[in-house]
Amino acid sequence: MLVAEIDAGANRRVLYLLPPPDEIISPSELGWETFQDLPVPLIKLGPDGTVLAFNRMAAKLLGVSLRREAHLSQLMEGLGRSISDWLDDSLAGRLVQKSEFLRLTRTDREIFVQVSLNRISEPGEAALIAVLQDATELKSLEAQFVQSQKMQAIGQLAGGVAHDFNNLLTAISGHCDLLLLRHDQGDPDFSDLVQINQNANRAAALVGQLLAFSRKQTLRPETLDMRDTLADLTHLLNRLVGEKVTLTLSHDPVLAPIRADKRQLEQVLMNLVVNARDAMPAGGEIRIVTEVTTLDHPLERDRVSVPAGRFVTVQVNDDGTGIPRDKLQKIFEPFFTTKRTGEGTGLGLSTAYGIVKQTGGFIFVDSEVGRGTSFTLYFPVLEGQPTTVSRAVVSSPDKGPPPRADGVILLVEDEAPVRAFASRALRLRGYTVLEAESAEAALKTLEDKDLDIDVFVTDVVMPGMDGPSWVRQALKQRPDVRVVFVSGYAEDNFGEEQSKIPNSVFLPKPFSLTDLTNTVHNQLH
Incomplete structure (x- = not known):
């Protein structure tokens, strides 16, 4: 039996003779009975990392692999160095970092734990107490x-x-x-x-x-019907997939309109179809399904919240090789590709991701290795009348250059090669061109009150004062001058600024000689 001796005061001692437990427990282990019901996972370790004892919470957290005589390295991994070294440092008091994050070796689910080691002294030799905390959510x-x-x-x-x-x-x-x-x-x-x-x-x-x-390209959104967009694209998609792959389309009988850039949306669909084709080298079927979906409640998925409302969804499904789980979260990153060198740039899905996001939509992927992949695109339904889009009136090159014209242009561009090309292009069309390499230089030029300017052609992003800022200042004295903004970024980046400036249009870089001269001509006429 177990004998407990307690001081009862007045020089008296009380002896309690207790019935033995179910298991024979050595006196050094008896104290662990006290900790069984504590709401903290605890493991007692020997100096070599062998499990000596543990409580119920630890057994629940670590599962069946936790047993006496098991080594700590069999229970968890991911320290970045050997667990034996970590234990030695803990026993010697050399630990700089008091706790470490490790991954349990459980095969049924992934669990991370934060482990703190504390040295205790017992008769005979030192031991360690490991205090665990579930850090999976963290x-x-x-x-x-x-x-x-x-x-x-x-x-x-x-x-x-x-x-x-x-x-x-x-x-x-x-x-x-x-x-x-x-x-x-x-x-x-x-x-x-x-x-x-x-x-x-x-x-x-x-x-x-x-x-x-990076969602900084210039979009030209218009009202689209996905059925018509796919019908125009079907012939090209059939040529892309080849003879071994079948392409089938299924449409909702009544599709609502969406607002998107048709050319960019076609690029998204082509990227998804080409990837589906490459995932089925032996042939198969690619299914494109469009339908109108109503979300009564926000959809929480993949760290994204899709708001409640009506959406046009486009699904691109294949029966290909699938995408491993560890690669799923990386597929939308630029230059990430599982294809061999020369077979792909890794820009296809990142481009699709950026276009869909900038359009105001969402893109999700479901995949199972050996079973296939499904990409689902959500585009908000366009309710009511479409809004007008501010855009530059840029003539296509096949219309040819405009006729020779007269007019004075103030060209403001900090990049010397771009300024040299633009000034020569405009002079060839008969315009008088004044050049400035900065906004400050442009304002200095405008101090000459006798100087008549017809059009400002200015870069948006420049060192010092930016394009919209100096133009607003200049228009206070010259309110009738028209403006052409040029930029390597998207119009959306300063759309609000431009909308406040009268008689202004946007011309994205890179632009051709004809693009530039036609835009200036249209502003003047």
Whole structure:
């Protein structure tokens, strides 16, 4: 039996003779009976990391793998160094960080724990008490925050790089346009110049994809019916999927209109269909389903909240190889691809993500390895009359250049190559061009009261004062001057600013010689 001796006072001692427990427990382990019902998971470890005892909460958290004589390294992982070293440092009092985050080796579900080690002394040798705390939700929130920060940082980087590249491409393609004006098709240099021009346009399309991911590309939204959009695209999609893959479309009998950029939306659908085709090398079926969905309550999914309301949904389903779970959260990142080198840039899904988000929609993916993948796009239904969109009236190149004209243009652009091209292009069309490399220089030029200016052509983002700011200041003295804003970013980035400036239009970079001269001509007439 168990004997308990207690001081009863007045030099008396009381002996309690207790019945033995079900299991024979050594005196050193007896104290753990007291901790069985504590609401904190506790594990007693030997100096070598062997489990000596544990309470009920620890058994519930760690599962069946927690047993006496098991080693701590069999129960959890992810420390970044050997668990034996961590235990040695704890026993020696060398721990700088009091707790560590580890992942349990349970196979039924993923659990993270925060573990604090405390040294205790017992007769014979020292031991350790591990205090555990379930940190699964904390780690999940941390992963979501890190992913959000990463996507935001990549977006800012992509947008900044794309802005600078648009300036370079404007200068390259612009000066190429100037050279093409001086060479006819019989000239031996003509084909080389055409090649430069075509490749500059391809580079511009690639930069457009980066801007799409960072949601800074210029959209031209219009009222669309998804049924008509897919009908126009079906012939091209059938050519894309090839002979081994079947493409089937299923539409809701009554589809509501949405508001989106048709060209960009077609690019999203083509990217999704091409990925579905590549996931089925032996052939199969791609199913595109459109329908109107009404959400009575907000839809919480993938760290996103879709508000209640009516949506047009587009599903692109395949029976392909599927996407592993560890790659699902990365598929919308730029340059992330599972294809071999040369088979893909990794920009397709990131472009789709950016376009859908900038349109005001949502994109989700469901996938099972070996079973297939389903992408679902949500676009808010356009209720009532569509709003008008402020956009530059840019003539397409096939309409040819406008006739020669007279007028005085104040050109403000901090990038010297872009300024050189734009000024030469406008002078070739008969305009008088005054150049300024900054907003401050432009305002200095306008101090001459006798100077008549017809159009301001100005960059938006410049060192010092930006485009809209100096234009607003200049229009106080010259209210009748018309304005052309040019930028490598999207119109949306300063749409509110531009809407407050009368007689102003927006021209996105990179622009061609014809784009520029036609826009100025339309502003003057």
